[in-house]
Amino acid sequence: MKLFSGPAVAGRKVLITGAARGIGAALARQLHAHGAAVALLGLEPELLAEVARECGDAPWRYCDIGDPAQVERVVRTLASELGGLDVVVANAGVAKQLALIGGDPSVMEETLAVNVLGVYYTLRAAGPHICHPQGYALIVSSLAGVVNLPLAGAYSASKAGVEALGHTLRNEIRHTGAKVGVAYFAELDTDMTTRGFGTAAARAILGRATVSGVAPLGPAIDATERAIARRRRQVVSPWWVAVVLPFRPLAQRVVDAALRRGVAEALEIARTEDAPLTTDQPTRPRRMERPA
Structure with a gap:
């Protein structure tokens, strides 16, 4: 049963990145159930194949979104198998805590490679397919890109970058009739929350694993479906995120004041704590150091 009135997603051709689990998998299942044709990467x-079976044997491909040539090839193939694209949901991302001083720089490099460059490569590849009057790109940013917490610097920087890509793309493709939305989610009940930031270091700062408490995934998926159906500029979940967004500086000051204690201890823990990336990534060569 639809929870909203207005344009439906039935008949839309939707490409979703990061579709093996979490937001991507749940969104694929719901869009398929409501009549959309989905393609997954x-x-x-194994998880992708399972989600694809639940979505009527939807087309899917393994894809490292940090590899631009692979992204170009896979998106072209999936668009062809769907018979075109109406929507791309740039959802794939990773998260891992990082102490900016004394932490492992590879965490920052990997996070930016996936969360920023991967989104850029996805939009670059899918853009020609969605640049039509019914086209829509939805870019998954985060409340973390707006209000920044200790140990989340890599993730926050990447999600702020993703937001900037979305606003830029909106202006660049407006003349085609296509629209662009940016999603801002708080801490949802996904692996990204539990694995990426559900750590001993985070608990040392907060007294628990999260700032606002883990919100259920269902309302976020409903809100995302509404955004796709109506090609909305913005989607949030939980609802209160919409109240925070216009007051970014004030929200940051509140967070700064609230998190004065426990940060030094948390940084010491984070520098040695073995916190995994939310999804294991392909091994990429480290950038070569320039000779002095």
Whole structure:
């Protein structure tokens, strides 16, 4: 049963990145159930194949979104198998805590490679297919890109970058009739929340694993479906995120004041704590150091 009135997603051709689990998998299942044709890409073939079966044997491909040539090839193939694209949901991302001083720089490099460059490569590849009057790109940013917490610097920087890509793309493709939306989610009940930031270091700062408490995934998926149906500029979940967004500076000051204690201890823990990336990534060569 639809929870909203207005344009439906039935008949839309939707490409979803990061579709093996979490937001991507749940969104694919719901859009398929409501009549959309979905195509899936991600890094976990067994999980992708399972989601694809639940979506009427939807087309899917393994894809490292940090590899621009692979993204170009896979998006072209999936668009062809769907018979075109109406929507791309740039959802794939990773998260891992990082102490900016003394932490492992590879965490920052990997996070930016997936969350920023991967989104850029996805939009670059899918853009020609969605640049039509019914086209829509939805870019998954985060409340973390707006209000920044200790140990989340890599993730926050990446999600702020993703937001900037979305606003820029909106202006660049407006003349085609296509629209662009940016999603801002708080801490949802996904692996990204539990694995990426549900750590001993985070608990040392907050007294628990999250700032606002883990919100259920269902309302976020409903809100995302509404955004796709109506090609909305913005989607949030939980609802209160919409109240925070216009007051970013004030929200940051509140967070700064609230998190004065426990940060030094948390940084010491974070520098040695073995916190995994939310999804294991392909091994990429480290950038070569320039000679002095």
